[in-house]
Structures are given as C-alpha cells and as structure tokens.
Amino acid sequence: MNDHRTAPAASAAPSEAEEIRLFRERHGLAGLIDIHTHFMPERVLHKVWNYFDTNGPLIGDLEWPITYRKEEAERTALLREFGVRSFTSMLYPHKPGMAPWLNAWAADFARRTPDCLHTATLFPEPGVETYVRAAVEAGARVFKAHVQVGAYDPADQLLDGAWGLLADAGVPVVIHCGSGPAPGKHTGPGPVARVLARHPRLRLIIAHMGMPEYEEFAGLAERYGEVRLDTTMAFTDFTERFMPFPPGALPRIAALGDRVLLGSDFPNIPYPYVHQLHALERLELGEEWLRAVCHDNAAGLFDL
Structure with missing residues (x-):
C-alpha cells in the first residue's frame, strides 16, 4: 500500500525576536539594556x-538603508519584543536654540515611555548651563552630545560650566x-582629552567605541575611571x-x-538589530564580558 503521508513542511526561519531570545538564553540574559537608541520628534527623525x-x-559614499523605518509606537514595541528592558532617546541639536526644545520633547517622551531613560542634550551657547541644570533637576538620566553633527569643540568654554555640572551630578x-x-x-580624541583634563570625573560614554580612533579612545578610558565606551555599530560586518x-x-x-x-x-542601522549582538558574541571575550556589556554594566551605572 502506498504511503500517502506528505513530508513535513520546511521550518520557517526564526523571527528576529526569536533569534534575540535564543541569544539571551545562550548567555543567561533576562534582558538587554541599550544605551544608544534614537527617539526624537518625528519631523526631526524624518530629516535624519x-x-x-x-x-x-x-x-559619504556609504549606502545606508534604514532597517527600522517605523512609527514611534512600533519602534518601542519592537525593542520590548527584542527583550530590551531599558533604552534611551538619543537626540541632538545642530544649531543654537534647539536643545531646550528637544529636551522638553524628551522629557515628555520619558514620561509616557517608562522603560526609556530620560535623555537630554546640549549645545555650546549662552544659557547652556541653565537649561542643563533644569534638565537634570527634571530627572534627566543621560545626555547626548554629537560633536560631529553639531560641528562644535567639546572643549569650548561655553560648555565648561555644563560639563562641571554633569560631572558633579554624576549624569x-x-x-x-x-x-x-x-x-x-x-x-x-584631542578635544575630548582637553575636556577630561578639566573634568576628570565626567562620565563620558564614547559612542561607537570612538571609531575609527578606537585605540586612542580606549587609552582615555584606561586613563580616566569614569570614561566608558559603547558598542554602537562596532564589530559589525557593515563597519568592519x-x-x-x-x-x-x-x-x-x-x-x-x-x-x-x-x-x-x-x-538608524543598515542591518538587523540581532547582528550587533552576534558581532559581540563572535569576539569570544567570554560569557562574563558579554553579560556585563549587554546588561550588567548599564544596570549598575543607571541603578536599574
């Protein structure tokens, strides 16, 4: 008698959320903390x-498709689906007068998004120390400074008071x-080194591991105990x-x-989120290192 049973269908490829869940399970991670995610007013984000x-x-000449070009609510839901328990709303001005408005938006976003670390920003301009103080007093947990986009010297004297305030507050x-x-x-590294010489307790987190001056910025972290590095886009196939x-x-x-x-x-990444995690995993720097990077270091820094 002929066997008319059909062969089982090929298993569907796992969803990205499932891939990330498997990554977390492999390394004993209940969740992730991502300290470099972008949320900003929609019209500003669309310009970005x-x-x-x-x-x-x-x-430059890089082809950079935006992988997660979604509405705000979809993006927050996706991070939660990925197991990201805390994230940020990195936003930044490119000219004077923008920062207070961006900070007001970010404060509102933090109020309606409890798993977002209240984020603020700054720019070298008269009054910067005043609005930085106001943001800290309003509960800002982390600041974003974008020297490249803002085209400013972080060692500008206009910022000196703000850096001192943030160093004293431990933000x-x-x-x-x-x-x-x-x-x-x-x-x-030169301008940042000048800032740290004046404010050695300032908790700077060097974005993108300082690419491409990786070793020079690692040297600043080795010299200053409050300097940290974030993994943003580092070690990925795209950046490599x-x-x-x-x-x-x-x-x-x-x-x-x-x-x-x-x-x-x-x-704003040109590849799936899970690729950043796999890129860190394949460094083979050890389970303890990977768990610390993906969760524990930020949990300690932000008392989460």
Missing part, C-alpha cells in the same frame, strides 16, 4: 532619515566624538568593511569589560 537616504556629507553623557563615518572639524577594529586592541577592550556598554543606533 532623509540625510541617510541622500548620502549627506557626514555619511553620564553619550558623546559622538570619533571621526567616523566621516571626520568633523572637532572630532577625534570601512573602519575595522584592530584585532590587537581586543585585549584592551576585554580588560575594560566593566566599562563597555551595549549600544545599537536603533532604528
């Missing part, structure tokens, strides 16, 4: 997306100060093609394991 779409000057600052993907007038991390520097990153934090650049 247009900048990537049209290969703005700071992008971390995620700062894009490396010269990737394209150099700016004030990018690189044009700004590879020097393999010889990996032991330094392993030794700094208590001061490396997970960052992704979600939603």
Whole structure:
C-alpha cells in the first residue's frame, strides 16, 4: 500500500525576536539594556532619515538603508519584543536654540515611555548651563552630545560650566566624538582629552567605541575611571568593511569589560538589530564580558 503521508513542511526561519531570545538564553540574559537608541520628534527623525537616504556629507559614499523605518509606537514595541528592558532617546541639536526644545520633547517622551531613560542634550551657547541644570533637576538620566553633527569643540568654554555640572551630578553623557563615518572639524580624541583634563570625573560614554580612533579612545578610558565606551555599530560586518577594529586592541577592550556598554543606533542601522549582538558574541571575550556589556554594566551605572 502506498504511503500517502506528505513530508513535513520546511521550518520557517526564526523571527528576529526569536533569534534575540535564543541569544539571551545562550548567555543567561533576562534582558538587554541599550544605551544608544534614537527617539526624537518625528519631523526631526524624518530629516535624519532623509540625510541617510541622500548620502549627506557626514555619511559619504556609504549606502545606508534604514532597517527600522517605523512609527514611534512600533519602534518601542519592537525593542520590548527584542527583550530590551531599558533604552534611551538619543537626540541632538545642530544649531543654537534647539536643545531646550528637544529636551522638553524628551522629557515628555520619558514620561509616557517608562522603560526609556530620560535623555537630554546640549549645545555650546549662552544659557547652556541653565537649561542643563533644569534638565537634570527634571530627572534627566543621560545626555547626548554629537560633536560631529553639531560641528562644535567639546572643549569650548561655553560648555565648561555644563560639563562641571554633569560631572558633579554624576549624569553620564553619550558623546559622538570619533571621526567616523566621516571626520568633523572637532572630532577625534584631542578635544575630548582637553575636556577630561578639566573634568576628570565626567562620565563620558564614547559612542561607537570612538571609531575609527578606537585605540586612542580606549587609552582615555584606561586613563580616566569614569570614561566608558559603547558598542554602537562596532564589530559589525557593515563597519568592519570601512573602519575595522584592530584585532590587537581586543585585549584592551576585554580588560575594560566593566566599562563597555551595549549600544545599537536603533532604528538608524543598515542591518538587523540581532547582528550587533552576534558581532559581540563572535569576539569570544567570554560569557562574563558579554553579560556585563549587554546588561550588567548599564544596570549598575543607571541603578536599574
């Protein structure tokens, strides 16, 4: 008698959320903390997306499709589906007068999004210390500084009081100060080193591991105990093609394991979110290092 049973259908590829769940299970992670995600007023975010779409000057010739071009509610839901228990709303001005308005938006976003760390920003301008103080008093947990986009010197005297205030308050600052993907007038380790010489207790988190000046920024973290690095886009296939991390520097990153934090650049990334996690996993720096980077270091820094 012929057997008319049909062969089982091929298993569907796992969803990205499932892939991330499996990653967390492999490494004993109840959740992730991502300290470099972007939420900002929709019209501002759409301008950012247009900048990537049209290969703005700071992008160069890179093809950079936005993987998560979704509405705000969909993006927050997706992070939660990925198991991200806390994230940020990294936003930044490119001219004077924008920061107070952005800070007001971010405060409202934090009120309606309890798993978002209340984020604020700043710019070298008269009155910056006043609105930075107001943001801290309103509960800001983390600041964003974008030296490349803002085209300003972080060591500008106009910012000195604000840096001192943030150092005294112990509020971390995620700062894009490396010269990737394209150099700016004030990018690189020199200007940041001048800031730290004046404010050695300032909790700077160097975005993108400082790419491409990875080793120079690692040196600042080795010298200053409150300097940290975030993994945003580092070690991914995309970045390794044009700004590879020097393999010889990996032991330094392993030794700094208590001061490396997970960052992704979600939603503005040209690949799936899970790829950042796999890129960290394949460094093979150990289970303890990976758990610390993906969760524990940020949990300790932000008392989560």
